Amino acid sequence: MRDTDPDILVGFEVQHASCGYLLERSAAIGFPLDRCLSRCPFHRSTLESRPDTYGQQQQSGIHVCGREILNVWRLCRQEIKLGLYNYTNVCAKVLNKRVPSFPPQLLHSWFQHLASPHSLKRQVLLYLLEKASNTLLILEAMELVGRTCELARVFGIDFFSVLSRGSQYRVESMLYRLARTQNFLLLSPSVQQRQSQPATECIPLVMEPQSAFYSSPVCVLDFRSLYPSVVIAYNMCYSTCLGKLVEPDSDGNVKLGVSSLRRAPGLLASVREEAIITPNGMAFLPPDKREGVLPRLLREILQARVAVKKLMKQVGGDVKLYRTLNSRQFGLKLIANVTYGYTSAGFSGRMPCADLADAIVQTGRETLERAIRTVEEGRQWGARVIYGDTDSLFVEIPGRSREEAFRIGREIAAAVTAENPAPMELELEKVYQPSMMVAKKRYVGYSYDSPSSKPVLDAKGIEMVRRDSCPLVMRVQEKALKVLFETKNISKLKSYMEGVFMDIIASNLNINEYVFAKEVRQGTYASSTLPPAATVNATKVLRDPRAGALHAERIPYVVVCGQPGARLVDLVLDPRELLASSGMLRINAQYYITKALIPCLERLLSLFGVDIRRWYLELPRYSRASSRDHASHEGSIRSHFQSMHCILCDQLSRTAVCAECTSLPQVALCTMQNRRGRVERDLARLCRICVSCVGSMRLVTGCDAVDCPVLYDRVKAQQLWEASSRIDWGVNFLEW
DNA sequence: TTCGACTCCTAT
DNA sequence: TCAGATAGGAGTCGAA
Secondary structure (H helix, E strand, O other), X not given: OOOOOOOEEEEOOOOOOHHHHHHHHHHHOOOOHHHHHOOOOOOOOOOOOOOOHHHHHHOOXXXXXXXXXXXXXXXXXXHOOOOOOOHHHHHHXXXXXXXXXXXXHHHHHHHHOOOOHHHHHHHHHHHHHHHHHHHHHHHHHOOHHHHHHHHHHHHOOOHHHHHHOOHHHHHHHHHHHHHHHXXXXXXXXXXXXXXXXXXXXXXXXXXXXXXXXXXXXXXXXXXXXXXXXXXXXXXXXOOOEEEEXXXXXXXXXXXXXXXXXXXXXXXXXXXXXXXXXXXOOEEEOOOOOOOOHHHHHHHHHHHHHHHHHHHHHHOOOOHHHHHHHHHHHHHHHHHHHHHHHHHHOOOOOOOOOXXXXXXXXXXXXXXXXXXXXXXXXXXXXXXXXXXXXXXXXXXXOOOOOHHHHHHHHHHHHHHHHHOOOOXXXXXXXXXXXXXXXXXXXXXXXXXXXXXXXXXXEEEEOOHHHOOOOOHHHHHHHHHHHHHHHHHOOHHHHHHHHHHHXXXXXXXXXXXXXXXXXXXXXXOOOOOOOOOHHHHHHXXXXXXXXXXXXXXXXXXXXXXXXXOOOOOHHHOEEOHHXXXXXXXXXXXXXXXXXXXXXXXXXXXXXXXXXXXXXXHHHOOOOOOOOOOOOOOOOOOOHHHHOOOOEOOOOOOEOOOOOOOOOOOOEEEOOOHHHHOOOXXXXXXXXXXXXXXXXXXXXXXXOOOOHHHOOOOOOHHHHHHHHHHHHOOOOOHHHOOO
16 A cells, blocks of 8 residues: 555445455454555544444445545446346456355355465465456446546546535536526525425326337337426526516515515516416526526536537547547536436425426426327328327337338427427437337337338336346346247247246256345335345344345345245245255246246237236146145155146155155156157156156156056147147237 | 235336 | 435235
8 A cells, every 4th residue: 555555445345345344354453554544644534433324325434535445346336237236247247257256254264274275375365366356357347437537527526426426416516617607606495495395296298108019110209308408498497487477475475496586576577578488387587688597507518418429420549539528428418417306306405496397397298298299180190199208209100111100200300399499309219110018118119220220129117127027037028029029920939938937847947047136225124024135135144244235235036935825035045045955945936937927928918918827827737836845845855846746647646756766856857858759858858757767757747657647648648738739829910 | 805005126 | 414306017915
């Protein structure tokens, strides 16, 4: 530290590990490490002052005077969307590199190992060295320092405030500088004033979508920066607001936001003709009388962004400059978008104004409603609005080609832009074909940027893009949609889904596919039963208090078999425990199929009138994975059976041990594989066959297999299979 | 069985 | 001390 005197200290996780651990450890032995790290040794250290709860939750809560401390996993959490933010997963996703992750206990035991002290000690040190260097590589790959510097420059705030402070701080930094030049001061309402402000009354328009499958092209149009445009176009600002169109009280005041406005008598009447009146009954001065601070700020931000984007096209091969400019235009976009939030920040706002926020929202809403009317009344387009949310419009163009849809979409955009004041602009963003509207904020489609471009599967709000399902569900839903959109054939989808069900029942999948991961906020839960991820974390804490989740850390868990009727929270487990149980615990196939997979696909497929639940129930080899006996026989041979029933004849099993060699039955491939047809193969994959005497089918069915009439009646087995596939959906069911 | 509270996460 | 907003869907669980 003394040699290099760094400005920034970096750790992958600096609270429980890295410098947080060192600081606590040194405090425990009475060594003043914090003063050694500090550039100002007499400055009071974090550990001596009060614990910084807010800082611990948001960043690390560790402050060293004169240096910035970066908590890399938390920065990753802000920057990129991942299912898990542990060291291994971040390396895999950011660096594209597989690295091992050893728990501290293991490293400790290696380091202390007496048998081969040098080699193992060396391994531990090399591992830690690599972890440190990977942490630096992660920061570099995300370009975090460079981008943060650029944002600091754009907003005019310091480096660490970009990472640690909220958006109000950014808005105020810019707003205050501009307000000063116009001789305005910003209002600082008290907490009481803020809390007694009436709630906002206006809400954005979210249409109820016409849930269906659309084979015709659907144009997606949206207003570019709707709220900033509204503020500029209608000159909405604290400084231009004339208040509601109501008579003032006896003192000549009208209520406005957290405070009230003294309106000079006759003022409203004098500008009545020119004043801008918003749909919620607020009056604003026109820009030629006085341009508001907010509109001017936003106008300059949007203009600057256009200029930066223009510059980006001219930089040519200079990658570094291009990235810098890209960070700058992104920062400008961010600040424009959160300025509306600043006016309506009711919970923690420093200068909220509900009336101003309402005026912006309601004007935006009426703009969208007017656009919808324009589309519906434009007979020449033959278009229909099927969905809209806040600033976007989904317009179906029935029976037209994609090329025509692009043309019509651009015409609509131009027509709507023309009927609104500058700088409001409706843009054609993309065209979907085909697409499905599922619910509000939930839809999916093949998206085209231009008539000739390659389509991209674009999903919003459904499980495929949500992190509260597991990889299995995300993968299967995406694949199912692709099969549906590409082959247009329900029968193909059915056979794909049957394969998936079989794989789950036969436990052919990697455990990673079953892992849910959710954020845990210990100490915020009101209800008596903790949510699953918090339950898993709580059991970890019992074993090692330092292993507990950091605030908002994502904790992985899997669902295993248990007693019938058990609550979900009683069936969840750390994935490592499942691996360590050496087969004593099993993935709850029933749960994953009927509670996770089927409902999410049902919501999509019910739009076709397809009953996917029946596909599962009618699987001929449907294994009645009963967990009924599992608990009572835990550790006994019975826990290795998914069902105590013969999978074919449904008889209750009478023997559980291989009749020939009396060894444990295991999952194995059947020697019947070489016989013809997939029926046998699929049956065999589900069978539990004795590995000691491979080839024996005795244990296959759980009943006395040689005597099982059904298994050896291949004709009957074939019939069972065919019965389930008899429903022919036809190739032409979906036509477009 | 229904419904509401709680929790999580996404769209805008 | 610090903390943009609301709308909305889905899963889970316990009380009605």
